[in-house]
Amino acid sequence: MDRPHALAPSNEELMSVAYNEGTLPAEERAHLEQCSICQQRLAIYMRTNALLRAKLYRRLCPSAVDLNYYCLGVVPEERRISIASHLLDCPLCADEVAEIRRLQANFDPFPSIPDSLRTAVRRLLATLVVQQAHPVTRDITPSAGWPRQYRAEAIDLSLHISRESNEEIMLLGIITSTDSTATVGAFEGVTVDLYQAPRPLSVQSEGDQETTTPFLSTQVDDVGNILLEPIPAGDYIMIIRLSNLEVVIEGLTIDHG
Amino acid sequence: MGITMDAPVSQMNLSLLADRCTDEIKRHRRKEPFDDRYCLEIFRRAIVEHIDQSWSILQQCFGEIVRIWLRSHPSSDVALLRDSEENYVAQTFTRFWHAVHDQHLEFSTLHSALSYLHATLGGIIIDTLRTYLRSKEFSLPVAGFPEEPLVQEHNDDLTTWESIQSLLPDERERRLAYLLYYCGLKPREIVIRCSKEFDDVKEIYRLSHNIIERLRRNRERLRWLLGDEEI
Numbered sequence: 001m002d003r004p005h006a007l008a009p010s011n012e013e014l015m016s017v018a019y020n021e022g023t024l025p026a027e028e029r030a031h032l033e034q035c036s037i038c039q040q041r042l043a044i045y046m047r048t049n050a051l052l053r054a055k056l057y058r059r060l061c062p063s064a065v066d067l068n069y070y071c072l073g074v075v076p077e078e079r080r081i082s083i084a085s086h087l088l089d090c091p092l093c094a095d096e097v098a099e100i101r102r103l104q105a106n107f108d109p110f111p112s113i114p115d116s117l118r119t120a121v122r123r124l125l126a127t128l129v130v131q132q133a134h135p136v137t138r139d140i141t142p143s144a145g146w147p148r149q150y151r152a153e154a155i156d157l158s159l160h161i162s163r164e165s166n167e168e169i170m171l172l173g174i175i176t177s178t179d180s181t182a183t184v185g186a187f188e189g190v191t192v193d194l195y196q197a198p199r200p201l202s203v204q205s206e207g208d209q210e211t212t213t214p215f216l217s218t219q220v221d222d223v224g225n226i227l228l229e230p231i232p233a234g235d236y237i238m239i240i241r242l243s244n245l246e247v248v249i250e251g252l253t254i255d256h257g
Numbered sequence: 258m259g260i261t262m263d264a265p266v267s268q269m270n271l272s273l274l275a276d277r278c279t280d281e282i283k284r285h286r287r288k289e290p291f292d293d294r295y296c297l298e299i300f301r302r303a304i305v306e307h308i309d310q311s312w313s314i315l316q317q318c319f320g321e322i323v324r325i326w327l328r329s330h331p332s333s334d335v336a337l338l339r340d341s342e343e344n345y346v347a348q349t350f351t352r353f354w355h356a357v358h359d360q361h362l363e364f365s366t367l368h369s370a371l372s373y374l375h376a377t378l379g380g381i382i383i384d385t386l387r388t389y390l391r392s393k394e395f396s397l398p399v400a401g402f403p404e405e406p407l408v409q410e411h412n413d414d415l416t417t418w419e420s421i422q423s424l425l426p427d428e429r430e431r432r433l434a435y436l437l438y439y440c441g442l443k444p445r446e447i448v449i450r451c452s453k454e455f456d457d458v459k460e461i462y463r464l465s466h467n468i469i470e471r472l473r474r475n476r477e478r479l480r481w482l483l484g485d486e487e488i
Contacts, residue, residue, distance in 0.1 A: 012462035019443050021458075048469045052438040055483050056421070057395040059414035059439070064387065065352060065380025072376050074360065091450050092440050096383060103331075103379060109371040110285040110322065111329055195335070197393060235393065237338060248338060 007031040008038050018045035020233075061093050062086060064100075071100045126150035126157060126249045145253075152247045154179045157240070161231075161254060169254055170229035175220055175240065187220040190242055194228050194252075197235035214239075266298045274298055275314045282318065293367040300370050304357050316350050319374065323349050326378055336382045339389050349378040395441055420482050424475045425468060433464050 003010055009017070009028045016022025024032060032038050062070070062083050069075050070083045087094045129151045147160030159173045171194070175187050193214035215236070216228045236252040266274070277295035284291040299318065302311035323346045327333055336345070353374050356362070364370035418439065425431045436442050436451060444461040447454075455461055472479050 011466040012459050015462035015465050016444070016458075019445075019462075021443060021445050044473070045466075045469060048472065049437070049465075051483060052421075052434075052472075053395045053441050056414075056418060056438045057391055057441045058387065060418060061387075063380060064383030065356070065377060067383075068376035068380040069356065069373075072372060074362065074373065076360070089435065090440060091436070091442075099331075100376075100379060100383075104372070104376065107372060107375055109368060109375070110282070111325060237335075239334075250338065 004037050004041075005031065005035065008035065011041075014038070014042050015045055018042060018049060058092065060086070061090060064096060067093060067097055068100050068104075071097060071104055124152045124245060124247050126152040126155075126247050128251075150249055153245075154182075155240075155247060157247070157249065159238075159249070159252070164229070168230035169232075170227060171231055171252075171254070173226035173228075175224045175226060184224065185222050187224050187242075188222045190220040190240060191217060192220060192226050192228070193217050193239045193241065194231070195237045195239065197237055266294045269295075269298070271299075271302070271308075271310055271314060275318060278314075278318050282322070296367045297364065297370065300364055300367075304354075305363060312354070319371070320346055320350075322371070323374065323378055326375055327382070330379065330382055332382055332386060336385055339385050345378065345381060345385075348381050349374065352381060353377045417482050420478070421472070424472055424478070426471075427467075430464055430468050430471070433461060434468050437465060437468075 007027055008031055009024050013022065013024055013028065017024060023029075032042070066075065066079070066083065070080060075083065087097060127150060129149050147158060150157040150159065154177050156176045156178060157173055158176075159171065162170050162172055164170060173192075175190075177186055194216040196215045216231070218226060218228050220226055220240075231254050233254055236254065238249040238252060240247040240249075269277070274295055278299055281291050281293065281295055296318070299311055299315050302308045303315045324342055327336070327342060327345050330336065356377065357373070362373070364373070421434065421438075422431050425434055432454065433447075436447050436455075437444075442450065444458050444465065447461055448456060448458050
């Protein structure tokens with residue numbers, strides 16, 4: 001029997017919830033909140049999925065270095081056959097190989113020097129200095145650890161998240177400098193990029209999306225405010241691109257809780 | 258009028274060879290006619306003759322180029338969040354060294370040598386991102402999950418996977434288990450990426466349920482395979 005109760009979610013519905021891909025109708029959601037049996041069904045799905053993925057994820061894939069050598073045609077015959085066979089099964093490696101072949105086909109041993117090397121932009125990891133106890137804006141989500149205060153040299157960054165009336169999440173920030181000579185508008189126009197924390201290259205390249213394409217971008221306004229929206233649940237990395245410095249903020253987990 | 262004749266490349270002293278190599282790299286950059294013999298000789302002495310100083314010169318001459326490749330790589334932004342430029346460059350040369358020795362490679366053109374070096378860097382970048390992804394997305398975060406399964410001590414990965422497959426008699430379920438657990442794809446991703454095999458997400462949810470039911474019927478064996486007491 002699929003459902004232990006008339007209002008209980010079906011196995012398929014619960015599995016969609018376990019994979020964070022579906023939402024239940026209101027009645028079934030209410031049932032799930034009350035029913036320990038259905039909660040246990042969901043917990044089993046989630047736990048078993050997580051365990052199997054943790055133990056099995058790409059355990060037998062050739063290393064990406066080997067895939068690169070395979071694409072160059074410099075691996076021994078036996079290994080070549082084994083990798084070719086694996087590629088028939090594994091869409092992740094197949095996508096990586098497609099990307100590797102594209103890069104190798106366009107390989108220029110002596111490319112022009114990228115601007116980033118000429119200007120020698122420094123990259124600095126911001127340090128989380130404090131997680132404030134209470135939110136500043138309306139209707140803050142219940143996610144733990146917000147708002148947050150980061151510091152990178154003379155730069156202070158305060159970040160918090162807010163839920164809009166349509167349930168979308170926005171990430172708000174204010175950037176300031178501890179340098180007393182810096183004006184309030186010192187950061188006006190600075191680009192702020194938000195990246196999704198790394199997924200497999202193959203997934204990232206889907207739909208011609210380059211790996212380095214930010215998920216969201218914005219610019220700091222004239223008083224140092226940053227606004228990024230809408231933001232789905234997930235893990236993110238923010239990069240604030242100053243003229244001679246890139247400030248990286250890791251570990252931004254947005255939970256729609 | 259004096260004419261300076263270079264010694265044959267194979268007899269040239271290393272510092273002169275390094276100078277010539279640097280000049281030739283500049284010529285390459287300017288897209289001018291070049292002579293690869295000097296650069297290739299450094300590779301040969303480093304790789305075939307195992308001359309340590311040649312290996313150092315090789316890294317000096319080509320380290321900057323590897324750094325430019327790294328910066329030009331489509332995943333450089335994300336990769337440099339995970340490790341430093343210096344480490345990527347150092348790892349590239351180390352891995353290159355081991356690979357050319359393992360495979361007894363010699364290079365007849367500079368392009369082929371640099372292609373191999375470039376391939377090594379590309380692989381290291383992707384491997385770094387894979388490792389990060391595994392630790393970030395597919396680790397077990399909740400207390401109560403053992404950090405490292407004891408299972409690895411007596412079961413290699415291939416045996417584990419084959420044993421789990423053996424618990425799934427249906428070919429379609431085995432394939433789905435591979436895509437879900439081995440590839441870490443979510444059902445909707447499977448429909449997008451493997452639409453010829455699975456075009457209905459509801460079917461995937463149903464089969465996923467069946468897989469979990471079958472595996473849980475063999476809970477003892479699964480516990481032993483996965484090294485987890487709480488399954």
